[in-house]
Structures are given as structure tokens and as C-alpha cells.
Amino acid sequence: MALLTIAEPGQSAAPHQRKVAVGIDLGTTNSLVGVYRNGSLEIIEDEKGRALCPSVVRFHKDQEAEVGYQALEKANLDPQNTIISVKRFIGKSLDEIKESVHKIPYELTATANNLPVFNTVAGGKNAIEVSSLILKKLKQQAEANLGDSLYGAVITVPAYFDDTQRQATKDAAKLAGINVLRLLNEPTAAAIAYGIKADQDGLIAVYDLGGGTFDVSILKIEKGVFKVLATGGNTNLGGDDFDIALSKNFEKLFKLEELKLNKTAQRLLLELAINCKKHLSHQEAVQLETLVEFNLLEQELNKAQIQLPQEDFTITRDHFNSLIEDYVKQTLLICRAVLKDAQVDKEEINEVILVGGSTRVPLVQEKVEKYFARKPLASIDPDTVVALGASMQADILAGNQNDKDFLLLDVLPLSLGVEVYGGLVEKIIPRNTVIPITRAQEFTTAQDGQTGLKLHVVQGERDMAVDCRSLSRFTLKGLPPRAAGALKILVTYQVDADGLLSVSAKELTTSISAEVQVKLSYGLTEDEVLKMIQESSEFAALDLALRKLSEAQVEAQLLVQSVVQQVQKYGSKYLEPKEANNIERNVNRLLTLLEKYKLENLNVSSLTNDDSQRLKEYANEIDFWSQQVEVSTRDFAAKIMTESIKEVLTGKDINEMK
DSSP: OOOOOOOOTTTOOOTTOOOOEEEEEOOSSEEEEEEEETTEEEEOOOTTSOOOEESEEEOOSSSOOEETHHHHHTTTTSGGGEEEOGGGTTTOOHHHHHHHSTTOOSOEEEOTTOOEEEEETTEEEOHHHHHHHHHHHHHHHHHHHHTSOOOEEEEEEOTTOOHHHHHHHHHHHHHTTOOEEEEEEHHHHHHHHHHHHHOOOEEEEEEEEOSSOEEEEEEEEETTEEEEEEEEEETTOSHHHHHHHHHHHHHHHTTOTTSOOOHHHHHHHHHHHHHHHHHHTTSSEEEGGGSHHHHHHHHHHHHTTOOOOSSOOEEEHHHHHHHHHHHHHHHHHHHHHHHHHHTOOGGGOOEEEEESGGGGSHHHHHHHHHHHTSOOBOSSOTTTHHHHHHHHHHHHHTTSOTTOOOEEEEEOSSOEEEEETTTEEEEEEOTTOEESEEEEEEEOOSSTTOOOEEEEEEESSOSBGGGSEEEEEEEEOOOOOOOTTOOOEEEEEEEOTTSOEEEEEEETTTOOEEEEEOOOSSOOOTTHHHHHHHHHHHTHHHHHHHHHHHHHHHHHHHHHHHHHHHHHHHHHHHOOHHHHHHHHHHHHHHHHHHHHTOGGGTTGGGOOGGGHHHHHHHHHHHHHHHHHHHHHTHHHHHHHHHHHHHHHHTTOOGGGGO
16 A cells, blocks of 8 residues: 655645755855755756865955856955955854954954944945855855756755854855755765765764854764754854965965064965965975965065065975864863763764865864774765755755655754742753753742743753853743732743744733744854853762752842741731841841842852852851741741631531531
């Protein structure tokens, strides 16, 4: 008996009709577009038979922008209007870019929320607009080659792209007229390309070192199911850093460190470093004078009456390795952390996949092979493997492979939580949870008569909200003024297959609700991603002590609030003067401690694990005096309870209460 294929209304394809869907790798240095057709994966080449499209855009005053090779060729002649490595700008503030990118040859201004804008002869252009032009060129390239309009595309992003960077990528695609079928993490796409090809089960480590980003993911492939066990990375580490390190070394070598170079000379220095790096990938030494960029640089410096030293400039591979060794070490530290998160030993890894053009650097290959004790897979070009995997996924999502037993289970890179009373973080979705995912948790009000609830959405691994990344704040208004704890508020976090988050809150007794699509002002800083995970382990003892102190403070505040209310209401009726004085003394002592040990008075950001014991002692002191307040009010509470019961029972027949 044959199975029926079920599709959404209006979405089913006619018999033998395929929807044209492609995979796009929007890279820092180069971008590609691929397709699955005639039973195989292939990269769609441009009109000159070139697979790679440089991620470069050059703007003109009175004509269309140039994209790709044409723009790259003029980069050193017009550096201010030629935008290179735009992926490193997406989702970052202007301040972060100035700190992380060495000697930017662009004139940048900031919008009201500090997002960078490139000042070009064609006007102000942001990273989304620049990226959209690259995507538009790839779309046109695909449609010309395939002879049909594009139904949609799967676009790849680094696994550690945050919500803003993912949303910016989707916005760029929309601006380019592309229907995004899915955003797919780059390491996952690479594993698809190899998994489909090799048709084997097991554990795979994907080491993805591109021009501007680094990711590593541990995947388990079993019977057509691709499950990401853990992922990690750095959104500001890649081959560009190798180039910058080498160009800085050239400045020192050429005695240019103290000189203010023009933008063209800066660009030529960087291009010299890039070409030198490429040569050192297949030879042991490079004589710089033999490279065309060196001669162009010398000519440019001569115009400014700057003379290079008259000597032999030879760069060896060993020297280059010494410049980049620390960057490679950083990637291996991330590998170790991700293996730990996945609860997998290095020895259990069946295959290691190298992705990204920067893995062509011999030192990278040597270190990865030594770390994992196995030779990495290299049968698919590291530049094209991501686009090929995305192409396979695009064809499936377009409905062209209904017979394919194939499932992707990606994960969330960082925990998502909400700030609760006392500045603590309640984690709603832990990191490395498979997405898409919806999780809900019930909360209540902390004060009597509370008519609104402020929700603070945070991202990170620490226990205190102040140590995590703030994502969004919104307010649930119009709550009925009831006693503390009487209302039931369901907070729901939903992360879609693209890794984008939405948060909603609903009061269950009244159905009052509010929701927010989480959109950040800008993305993570250079070190923030790594710090979030590293600090969660490094400051574990401190976080535990802070949580204990905060919980003690919250409980004490609620106790004081309750006691003060009861004394005001029933004190004159049930309390003797001596008893009232004892309660007042204990409450005041507790209030003094709460003021003394307030978190804002402790300068939390400067605390270390060495302060943990002191914080525990503060918490114990608050707990002790909370107990004293409870002991001193025990008889008072009993009297109130007795009288309350009497009032309820007065005039009632015992039989009526059965």
C-alpha cells in the first residue's frame, strides 16, 4: 500500500514539478550558492565558471554597486567605498567594531542606537543593506543558471550568531527578494553534506574556521537524524585575525608603526598579508618583494615620501605560525569545552570535518589532527561544504524529496531565562536544548495589590541577572490588585528553527497577556560569548553564594512585610508591650542587615570566588535573624489563627460543616 504525501493547502507541487530551492553560504570572505539536482549536490558557478563570490561590495555615486570580484579588484584604489568582511559588522555597535577591527578604512557614523553606518559616495549604508547586495547577486546567479525563479533558500549562519545577527540575515535576504526557508547553522550544514555522502552513523566534530567566525559542533548522526549535542564558538575569531596579525607584523618590519598611513596603504598592507598567508599554505617561505601587493604598497608609500628599508623581506611559515598560534589555541580550548558539554570524549569522535577557508592553514590542520588524534575529513572543499549541505536541506524543505528520511535537530547555544525577585535568573531554556522548542513556567506576584509585572529576558549561564546579557524588557499591565501570590502568570519562551526567540506572558485567571519578539540593539561583543560559558564555571562558587544571599534576602523581606502588616492590623488587640518590643527589635535588626547586605552595596561586579565564604556568612546571618523574627511572632500568629477560626465557627452547626 502506497503512502499519501500531505502538503499545506496551496503548497503541493504538481506531478514531476520541482520547486527551485538553493543553499546559500553567506560568508565573511567569500559567499556561495549551491543546489541539489539530478541526484547530486553542486555549486552554481558564475558566468566565468567561478564558484566563489567574494563578499565585497563597492559603492558608486551615480551607478549600481559592484559586487564580488569586480569590487574586490578595486578595493585598494577605493577602500572607503569598498566594504569587505561585512559579516563582522552585523549585530555590533560602533564602539565594538572600533575595538575589534584593526584600522578600519571606512568612515563610520552611528544611528541613534549606536549601530554602524558606512558613509559612502552612494550615501549611508548599513550591514544589512550591504549583505543584501551580496545575496541579490547570488540569487541572480542561481536563477540564470537554473533557468527559473527562486522558490526559496536555506541561508547558513555561524552557530553562535545571536538573535539580532540571525534576524539581520533574514532582513538582508528579504531586501534581496529571497524567501528564507530556514537559517541553518554552518557546522550542521557541513555535517549534512558529509553525512548524506558517507551515509554512516556516529559522532562527528565539525571544526569551522572561516574568515570572521569560529564554530565547533558535536553532532550525532543516527538513521537519518542529525542531532547537535553541543555547540560553541567565537563570533569574532577567524582568518581575518591571522591577516591582521601578519599586517601588524609587516608594519613593524617595514618601520611603519609610528606613521599615519592613508586608507589605500592600509588596505594594501592587509592585501599583502592575505596573499602572503595563501602562499605560506603551500610553501615554507615567501619573499615579499615577489608579490604584486608589495610593489603596489611601495609605490603608494613613495607618493607620501615614505621609504621602505632596503633589505630582504622573507617570511617563513614558522614565523607566521608564531603569530597565529594563540588564535589556534583559542579554538582548541573551545573544542574542549564543547566536548565536555556534549559529554563526549575525544576518543569517541568518529570523524572530524574541517570547514572554512582558514582551515587550509597548515598549522590549523596540524593542531586539529593532533588534538583529536585522527586525520580530519577533507574530501569536500572546505569552502563549499557548507553551501552544499544547505542545498540539500533547501531541496527537502521545498518538498522535492518527500521520500527522504531525514531530520535536523539543532541546539540553542546559550541559556535563556527571566530575572526574578532578588535579581536572580530563572532559566527557562538551558543551553544546548534542541530547537525548535517551547517552554513555559508559572510565576506569581511578589507584593499585595500589584497591578503590573515587569519581565526581563536574559541570556547567559550566570545565576544573577546583572552578570547575564539583557535581551529585552516588557511589562504585563492591567493585573487585578490581589494579594501577593494569588495571581498565576504563565511565561512562555518559544525558539523557532532559525534560533529566533519570542516571549509571552499570560495571567491565567484573567487571560490578560503580553508578548515580545526579542530583538537586540546589537550583537555580542568579541569576548562575551566565550565569557558567558567560561565564567559560569569559573565563578560557580561565587554564583552559588550570591544566589543563597539573594534568596535569604527575598525570604526575609517577605517575612518583614507580612509581620509589619499583621502587627499594624492585630497588634493592639493581641500583643503585650514587652512582646511587641521584642518583635520590633528583631524586625529592626533584620532590616538593618538587609540594608547592609543589599547587592547594590556589595559591588557585585568586582566580587570573586574568594568572596564566597563571606557572602555565605551574610546569608546565614540574615537567616538567623529571620528565624528570630519567626520565633518572636509565633505566639502572636497562633492568637491570630485561633481568633480567626473562632470567627469562622461562631454560630455554625457542626453538621453543616461536614
